[in-house]
Amino acid sequence: MEWLALLLFAMVFIALMIGFPVALTLAGMSLLFALASDQFGWFDMAFLNSIPNRLFSIMTNPTLMAVPLFVFMGILLEKSKLAEQLLTTLDEVMRGFRGGLGFSVILVGTLLAASTGIVGATVVTMGLLALPTMLKQGYCPKLATGTICAAGTLGQIIPPSIILILLGDVLSSAYQQAQLNQGIFSPETLSVGDLFIGALFPGMLLVVGYMTYVFAMALFKPETVPAANNIASTPGLLGRILQSLLPPLALILLVLGSILGGFATPTEAASLGALGAIFLAAFRQRLSLTILQEVMQGTLKITSMIFLIFIGAAFFSLTFRGLGGDDLIHQFLTDLPGGVFTAVFLVMLVLFIMGFFLDFIEITYIIVPVVAPVLLMMGVDPIWLGIMIAINLQTAFLTPPFGFALFYLKGVAPNSISTLTIYKGVLPFILIQLFVLILLAIWPQIATWLPAII
């Protein structure tokens, strides 16, 4: 009756499309499917008896404590108008170069990715502040919108990012399971910190890729990138640079440095980051009771949203396993001609396509737990797999027609910018993403060497 597992998957997918909250749809659809299958003797309801146990382990998972802390830090930094100040100062610094504002947007995207990590807020802020200026200066609209969208999605891959925490959680249990299945009873572990460190170089590679593209456009298609702007900068620039750059850099150094240096776990680093963000906001006089309450309530909503998906996903994964779905996928992936390569390629393709429709949270908790143990048993490196999945899901944010970054930008862009312009604009950046994925596939060391020496 393994085909039932595939039917469950298809029905959940269709049910999700009607637009009822994802977590509850996942739970309800799986439960109804389990009850119906149980009636026909195809399913044993005993599988769902462990729901309270699953709930309890979600409630007491220390790794996931990093989620509300980083969310708190991100929202507070966003409310401190970090992005605005960074963008205006960097623009002033870079305006002496052809394509200066384009580079500024990428740099600000990188800095925000390493501190707030909120894609939507970054894209919206840059769309409001940088896009009108870029268009006025004579940037080709496609290049301008593509750069903003791509730079905004960096928050998904550059640590600390929520997606890496969730992937770290899922992959570490998949890794344990894979090793136990192979008879290794003192299994190696994988931590969120490993993924953070592993993501650093691939993230930088993407930044370099984006910059190279803007640089190449300035060189070969100068009509799309305006020339240097020779307005003399206003006095006191150095002071403003220091004032706007130093606090976020210090915060990034505190959070990433403590993880890289091995002083702190990601959860500990997150709590320091959140505390640092409170000081930074107070320093900028952006801390009031109203803002604090907005930040706390925002943190509560995002955290609850994420954790309810975990509960929904628990219903799904128990039902899926009870119907023999895990074995089915295992059989299918190991029997593929071409071995590991085909298996990884196929999984990446499925994740990419799923990314058109589903959020990274659902993908991470529905699909990754099913496929990851199989791939890991085939000898795939867990850090490499995590980074490949993360870049893949990040790309989904950029991909038309449903990429979130595109919606965010369309929402704030001037009316003269059509949706099609944005679609065309992100295309080269999607190719850069794919290019980095291919590089990673050929040289896994790009992701694995740094975690190995730390």
Next chain:
Amino acid sequence: MNSHQQNAIAIRIPALLVHFVIRQNQFQIGVGKLFAWLALLLVGLSAAIVFVRYGFHSGSIALQETILYIHAIFFMMGMAYTLQQDGHVRVDVFYSRLSAKRKAMIDLFGSIVFALPSMIFILWIGWDYVHDSWAIQEASAEAGGLPFLYLLKSFMLIMAGLMLLQILAMISLAFCQIFYPQNPKVIALVASQQHQREEPF
């Protein structure tokens, strides 16, 4: 029953439902605003634990478990509030293009078919689980841990109970929107519900 009585009922039903939805929403928002403060407590305590660990080279299991408890209570108490605020992510590729009435129909369907059964299931299957824990006053398995595991486990049922209440409010609201779209009280309630949905990521 004469037509006058039927008319009276037709007016009473939406009025009662609207009253319930408004009270319920106030309650959930109150819970949300109160428990949101745990975010700040979480930040403060978990930063403190880092300083204690590195500054004084000592760790306290009780303190670590306290933070873990706060974290769990934080999001378990926030789930129904988040539902009230429409903060649970939807696949809104199609949903966002629908009319208000169609959206209400989807919410009514999803609440009854998906949400209600799953929360009732958690209550039903979680009851024994939590009951067993209370029976032995279950404590932490770690030496020096907190002796309140049974209290922590109870939040499963509290979460499901709060969710159930919120789902009933969603059903009432959607029902009113579909069957009494012209009722002035319903119109006023719907207008006050226009949350500005912010995308979380």
